[in-house]
Amino acid sequence: MTVGAIEAGGTKFVCGLFxxxxxxxxxxxxxxxxxxxxTSPAETLQASLDFFISASKTLGVGKPDSVGIGSFGxxxxxxxxxxxxxxxxxxxxxxxxAEVAGFFxxxxxxxxxxxxxxxxxxxxxxxWGAAKGLKDFIYITVGTGIGxxxxxxxxxxxxxxxxxMGHIKLQRQPGDDYPGACPYHHDCFEGMASGPAIGARWGHxxxxxxxxxEAWKLEARYLxxxxxxxxxxxxxxxxxxxxxxxxxxxxxxxxxxxxxEELGGYIAALDxxxxxxxYIVRPLLGAEAGLYGAAALxxxxxMA
Amino acid sequence: MTVGAIEAGGTKFVCGLFxxxxxxxxxxxxxxxxxxxxTSPAETLQASLDFFISASKTLGVGKPDSVGIGSFGxxxxxxxxxxxxxxxxxxxxxxxxAEVAGFFxxxxxxxxxxxxxxxxxxxxxxxWGAAKGLKDFIYITVGTGIGxxxxxxxxxxxxxxxxxMGHIKLQRQPGDDYPGACPYHHDCFEGMASGPAIGARWGHxxxxxxxxxEAWKLEARYLxxxxxxxxxxxxxxxxxxxxxxxxxxxxxxxxxxxxxEELGGYIAALDxxxxxxxYIVRPLLGAEAGLYGAAALxxxxxMA
Numbered sequence: 062m063t064v065g066a067i068e069a070g071g072t073k074f075v076c077g078l079f080x081x082x083x084x085x086x087x088x089x090x091x092x093x094x095x096x097x098x099x100t101s102p103a104e105t106l107q108a109s110l111d112f113f114i115s116a117s118k119t120l121g122v123g124k125p126d127s128v129g130i131g132s133f134g135x136x137x138x139x140x141x142x143x144x145x146x147x148x149x150x151x152x153x154x155x156x157x158x159a160e161v162a163g164f165f166x167x168x169x170x171x172x173x174x175x176x177x178x179x180x181x182x183x184x185x186x187x188x189w190g191a192a193k194g195l196k197d198f199i200y201i202t203v204g205t206g207i208g209x210x211x212x213x214x215x216x217x218x219x220x221x222x223x224x225x226m227g228h229i230k231l232q233r234q235p236g237d238d239y240p241g242a243c244p245y246h247h248d249c250f251e252g253m254a255s256g257p258a259i260g261a262r263w264g265h266x267x268x269x270x271x272x273x274x275e276a277w278k279l280e281a282r283y284l285x286x287x288x289x290x291x292x293x294x295x296x297x298x299x300x301x302x303x304x305x306x307x308x309x310x311x312x313x314x315x316x317x318x319x320x321x322e323e324l325g326g327y328i329a330a331l332d333x334x335x336x337x338x339x340y341i342v343r344p345l346l347g348a349e350a351g352l353y354g355a356a357a358l359x360x361x362x363x364m365a
Numbered sequence: 366m367t368v369g370a371i372e373a374g375g376t377k378f379v380c381g382l383f384x385x386x387x388x389x390x391x392x393x394x395x396x397x398x399x400x401x402x403x404t405s406p407a408e409t410l411q412a413s414l415d416f417f418i419s420a421s422k423t424l425g426v427g428k429p430d431s432v433g434i435g436s437f438g439x440x441x442x443x444x445x446x447x448x449x450x451x452x453x454x455x456x457x458x459x460x461x462x463a464e465v466a467g468f469f470x471x472x473x474x475x476x477x478x479x480x481x482x483x484x485x486x487x488x489x490x491x492x493w494g495a496a497k498g499l500k501d502f503i504y505i506t507v508g509t510g511i512g513x514x515x516x517x518x519x520x521x522x523x524x525x526x527x528x529x530m531g532h533i534k535l536q537r538q539p540g541d542d543y544p545g546a547c548p549y550h551h552d553c554f555e556g557m558a559s560g561p562a563i564g565a566r567w568g569h570x571x572x573x574x575x576x577x578x579e580a581w582k583l584e585a586r587y588l589x590x591x592x593x594x595x596x597x598x599x600x601x602x603x604x605x606x607x608x609x610x611x612x613x614x615x616x617x618x619x620x621x622x623x624x625x626e627e628l629g630g631y632i633a634a635l636d637x638x639x640x641x642x643x644y645i646v647r648p649l650l651g652a653e654a655g656l657y658g659a660a661a662l663x664x665x666x667x668m669a
Contacts, residue, residue: 149633223600224598225632229597246629293531
């Protein structure tokens with residue numbers, strides 16, 4: 062079958078057309094992809110649609126049998142809601158209350174699976190990555206923003222809306238007087254530890270800070286504080302850390318050891334460096350977790 | 366059928382014998398109960414067993430068809446573990462690595478369902494209380510300790526071990542210099558807001574502090590901070606607050622409004638006082654949530 066996937070981000074929509082097999086759920090084969098800049102909803106959605114139509118025609122595979130979308134948010138995921146498949150209260154100009162899923166469902170006349178970008182990535186890691194065989198785990202992205210997808214009791218968590226894990230408050234590290242970058246909560250986790258927060262605190266973009274810069278020690282500490290909180294609340298079997306900042310070499314290993322400190326010896330199952338290293342890991346799909354995750358969502362329609 | 370239930374607490378084991386019906390899962394009828402002080406494991410377990418044997422004989426109902434236990438912890442819930450059904454690393458003298466579930470399974474020759482006290486209470490609220498029909502919710506007890514049970518995607522969360530929600534760290538309220546009562550984490554949620562923490566901070570037992578005492582304003586603020594964090598991480602449909610402190614009249618309503626402040630307007634589904642009041646509620650089973658919850662666990666064996 063042919064599957065369409067969109068990693069719908071605030072900067073770009075990455076669209077992919079995949080050859081997939083529902084009988085064994087093996088990792089699908091990427092046939093073609095295109096990156097569309099996120100401008101206005103009308104323009105961005107149309108350009109994404111054009112890609113699916115032209116690529117499937119060029120490849121001679123017919124239009125997608127289903128489409129999966131992992132979107133920036135917040136999004137409306139309540140199936141019974143009249144605004145299901147919309148991006149809702151985002152601060153991104155022009156995208157408040159923008160219909161996304163319905164656009165593709167109508168124009169391609171296919172089922173569309175719609176979820177948060179991080180839930181999609183979590184689902185991709187479950188099928189083909191570092192969460193294979195687990196029933197309770199978290200996927201966190203640390204980059205321009207911080208968000209998390211949660212898989213619990215063998216499925217993605219939605220609940221009242223969907224997790225917004227980047228917005229928990231953390232105790233400040235002594236001596237850190239940076240006020241925080243979150244427009245809603247100032248010094249929440251995202252406000253203190255996202256890429257832009259690192260840039261604003263140190264006066265240099267995160268990518269420009271060398272591996273010995275003190276910024277990384279502080280960053281690892283905040284990540285560890287957050288992951289300890291997630292551990293106490295959710296008791297996941299593993300936490301995957303992706304995103305531009307999160308994938309930085311060595312960071313996951315450093316954070317893992319600090320998580321042990323933050324837990325204070327309370328969780329016996331995480332009482333050794335070896336166990337902690339297996340607990341905080343990088344996603345196996347790496348930078349492709351988002352796009353493959355969206356493809357994974359699309360496959361939910363043939364998995365019943 | 367006859368069902369045995371134990372609310373296994375650090376101060377007492379409350380044992381109940383119930384008449385239950387698996388065909389419609391109506392609320393079971395309590396036939397007899399006994400409160401056994403928690404002394405040594407050998408003594409406490411034997412006294413609990415004696416109750417089940419003597420009560421079922423007196424009532425002429427035969428021994429329990431299954432037993433449910435909601436226990437203080439931490440506990441080992443991994444079915445494949447050789448120490449499944451044990452209390453593990455508790456600070457309570459004599460109870461480290463104490464076998465609980467196996468004791469009753471062997472001596473009564475019945476299936477035993479074993480979980481944390483708060484997971485049991487959550488399950489009771491799901492079947493017969495304030496969480497009926499929900500698929501994602503939290504039950505929190507605030508009393509001698511603070512703990513939470515989580516129901517997610519239609520079942521209790523276990524994960525790596527089980528949630529220990531009372532041990533997340535919160536930002537201190539300005540001016541509060543109480544060091545915290547948790548032997549593991551000092552100023553974690555439980556360390557700052559449990560009954561003993563209130564007593565130590567104000568020099569009077571929580572029960573003795575009048576409704577106008579400033580202690581309650583601070584208590585409500587810490588509860589709201591924690592519930593906001595749980596909301597961001599789990600996105601539950603509802604949070605039930607039980608326990609000696611948590612059930613205090615008016616507290617849930619006050620906390621609900623403060624949760625709105627702490628969320629900073631970020632969760633659209635919780636943007637009004639009415640919605641918040643329906644979000645933070647007292648458990649309907651009240652002080653009986655623990656015992657009925659244990660009975661609910663026992664019924665899991667006939668629910669497949």
